[in-house]
Amino acid sequence: VLESPPHPNPADEALAEAILGPPCRAQRRALAKAITLLESSREEHQARGDALLARLLPRAGASFRLGISGIPGAGKSTFIEALGLFLLERGHRVAVLAVDPSSVRSGGSILGDKTRMERLSSAPGAFIRPSASAGVLGGVAERTREALLACEAAGYDVVLVETVGVGQSETAVAGMTDMFVLLHLPNSGDDLQAIKRGAVELADLVVVSKADLDPAGADRARLQIASAQRLLGSQATTDAAPSDAPVWRPHVVLTSALRGTGIETFWSAVEEFRTFQVASGRVEARRRAQAESWMWDRIQAELSAEFEHNPTVAAALPGLLVQVRAGHLPPSTAARQLLGLRASQR
Amino acid sequence: VLESPPHPNPADEALAEAILGPPCRAQRRALAKAITLLESSREEHQARGDALLARLLPRAGASFRLGISGIPGAGKSTFIEALGLFLLERGHRVAVLAVDPSSVRSGGSILGDKTRMERLSSAPGAFIRPSASAGVLGGVAERTREALLACEAAGYDVVLVETVGVGQSETAVAGMTDMFVLLHLPNSGDDLQAIKRGAVELADLVVVSKADLDPAGADRARLQIASAQRLLGSQATTDAAPSDAPVWRPHVVLTSALRGTGIETFWSAVEEFRTFQVASGRVEARRRAQAESWMWDRIQAELSAEFEHNPTVAAALPGLLVQVRAGHLPPSTAARQLLGLRASQR
Numbered sequence: 001v002l003e004s005p006p007h008p009n010p011a012d013e014a015l016a017e018a019i020l021g022p023p024c025r026a027q028r029r030a031l032a033k034a035i036t037l038l039e040s041s042r043e044e045h046q047a048r049g050d051a052l053l054a055r056l057l058p059r060a061g062a063s064f065r066l067g068i069s070g071i072p073g074a075g076k077s078t079f080i081e082a083l084g085l086f087l088l089e090r091g092h093r094v095a096v097l098a099v100d101p102s103s104v105r106s107g108g109s110i111l112g113d114k115t116r117m118e119r120l121s122s123a124p125g126a127f128i129r130p131s132a133s134a135g136v137l138g139g140v141a142e143r144t145r146e147a148l149l150a151c152e153a154a155g156y157d158v159v160l161v162e163t164v165g166v167g168q169s170e171t172a173v174a175g176m177t178d179m180f181v182l183l184h185l186p187n188s189g190d191d192l193q194a195i196k197r198g199a200v201e202l203a204d205l206v207v208v209s210k211a212d213l214d215p216a217g218a219d220r221a222r223l224q225i226a227s228a229q230r231l232l233g234s235q236a237t238t239d240a241a242p243s244d245a246p247v248w249r250p251h252v253v254l255t256s257a258l259r260g261t262g263i264e265t266f267w268s269a270v271e272e273f274r275t276f277q278v279a280s281g282r283v284e285a286r287r288r289a290q291a292e293s294w295m296w297d298r299i300q301a302e303l304s305a306e307f308e309h310n311p312t313v314a315a316a317l318p319g320l321l322v323q324v325r326a327g328h329l330p331p332s333t334a335a336r337q338l339l340g341l342r343a344s345q346r
Numbered sequence: 347v348l349e350s351p352p353h354p355n356p357a358d359e360a361l362a363e364a365i366l367g368p369p370c371r372a373q374r375r376a377l378a379k380a381i382t383l384l385e386s387s388r389e390e391h392q393a394r395g396d397a398l399l400a401r402l403l404p405r406a407g408a409s410f411r412l413g414i415s416g417i418p419g420a421g422k423s424t425f426i427e428a429l430g431l432f433l434l435e436r437g438h439r440v441a442v443l444a445v446d447p448s449s450v451r452s453g454g455s456i457l458g459d460k461t462r463m464e465r466l467s468s469a470p471g472a473f474i475r476p477s478a479s480a481g482v483l484g485g486v487a488e489r490t491r492e493a494l495l496a497c498e499a500a501g502y503d504v505v506l507v508e509t510v511g512v513g514q515s516e517t518a519v520a521g522m523t524d525m526f527v528l529l530h531l532p533n534s535g536d537d538l539q540a541i542k543r544g545a546v547e548l549a550d551l552v553v554v555s556k557a558d559l560d561p562a563g564a565d566r567a568r569l570q571i572a573s574a575q576r577l578l579g580s581q582a583t584t585d586a587a588p589s590d591a592p593v594w595r596p597h598v599v600l601t602s603a604l605r606g607t608g609i610e611t612f613w614s615a616v617e618e619f620r621t622f623q624v625a626s627g628r629v630e631a632r633r634r635a636q637a638e639s640w641m642w643d644r645i646q647a648e649l650s651a652e653f654e655h656n657p658t659v660a661a662a663l664p665g666l667l668v669q670v671r672a673g674h675l676p677p678s679t680a681a682r683q684l685l686g687l688r689a690s691q692r
Contacts, residue, residue, distance in 0.1 A: 295677035
């Protein structure tokens, strides 16, 4: 029943070959162009993007995918730059991507300003890409997910996905990475906000950043987060795991990226987590579950869009909404009527 | 384009007339029968239910809808019985409904055991109905919402909707009531759980129940919740309100339903909230927004069900899922393929 995706056209095939080739300036240019194609919402570009992605996919999957979140001001850029440089020194190739919910509305995006990470962005072993900025959050996140696969095909073995700690973007990033890290300021209001957002629960590791500014506050935050983690459990590490498997206890690490302290401790904790995940078979389980729920999310978003753009539905909707809002028509009846209209038109 | 719903058949018309008639035993029987019809998932019953509901709707809407949640053991039954009897004494007619996510799986349901509220259930001014127990949570909640309209048409002027503080059921109940109340035990683990679930944010009023068992703990809980509310804001009261409108500051009330203390204080706080909501125009705004999002929820649920039951999709799905889970096919490509299959079949 299913056709395999068509082969890339000659120009895209050249892109694919450059991406799959050796690391060099031309590879980075090809990667950037490929991601631009994957980000396009034009239908013909989507078909080309699908074909290109199918070509790259056999070489994807070999990186460690690390999600990093925190509210504005938590020190994400400074932290990511320090971490990226640390990883380059150790011989890794590092890609930095971003999912920015504000880019959906404003067209602006985190990482848009590369000067934020001046040293990292000029290093030949690093690839930095700002957040896509078209469409709804689901679309932006999907494009980042595809960009991540392209980076892997190009041989980047650590992919950092940055997001801002607001709205649903943290769930989206936790849903595309192997490990989700929350940067946290040393004050207790931030604690409650993070618990409320579900970020503490999603986090495999919490970093209390800027610990040098308020050492006592940082220590209090560490204790509070650790206690919240014990009470709430950690969703990210218990999903898709056999029930008798040992459970990862999320750590809390204090850093001061400004002073450059804590990055080594942080990376040791990351490696401990990776070892644990590999040993317990959770890496693959997590990726399988992520891929599946990603597919359903895309389907649901498309079904809703299709429905709202159906001409008969679109014509009847305003009148029905007036009746529903006024309480003259039960919402369930209105839903059935709208669904029926669409069916009768088919 | 739209047809108005058909008139009820003669038997259902008799039900409608009994419901709209004077309060008596026959009215309660008719109401129970009508709710059973509304709960049915058979297609012919749905059409009859739509017609019946259309007949009742002009007389619905005049009650105060009060949602009550809390984890198992928080003392919901005792609290609702005490509150119900208090309201009956004051001349109100009280209906008690329930949304129980566990009934979806088990077929059991909260309020199924009427002996839990022995005195209230034998009072002629009260109507108690256990949670519907068929289908998914969205369906159970929708049936409760329709039952609520039927109770209003029968002249019940206070409708209490009980739910259990787990999963999405609190959001569903907050989405069908004018005020959402959270029952809370006097211990701090419960605090974090409630913040995590989003219940503190949804709550217009928090009741620390069983305060007699641990007065010091109850007082600590009151302070902690009040501080969390200040930090997190209250979603339920700020939605759909003009941005310059005054903001309701959720209260925390201590009760001991066992000793019968606190119910009067509780009801004063409820009346203060009602006065505030009416004065600020939020009652109608909240109901309008609820009705609209209810309609969209139903549409989305139906679109997903339709998609999964499409024969071509259902046939291709298992094979595609294997490829997606194995990482051989990007989830976005699989989503597009499945959507395309369905389109080509139409």
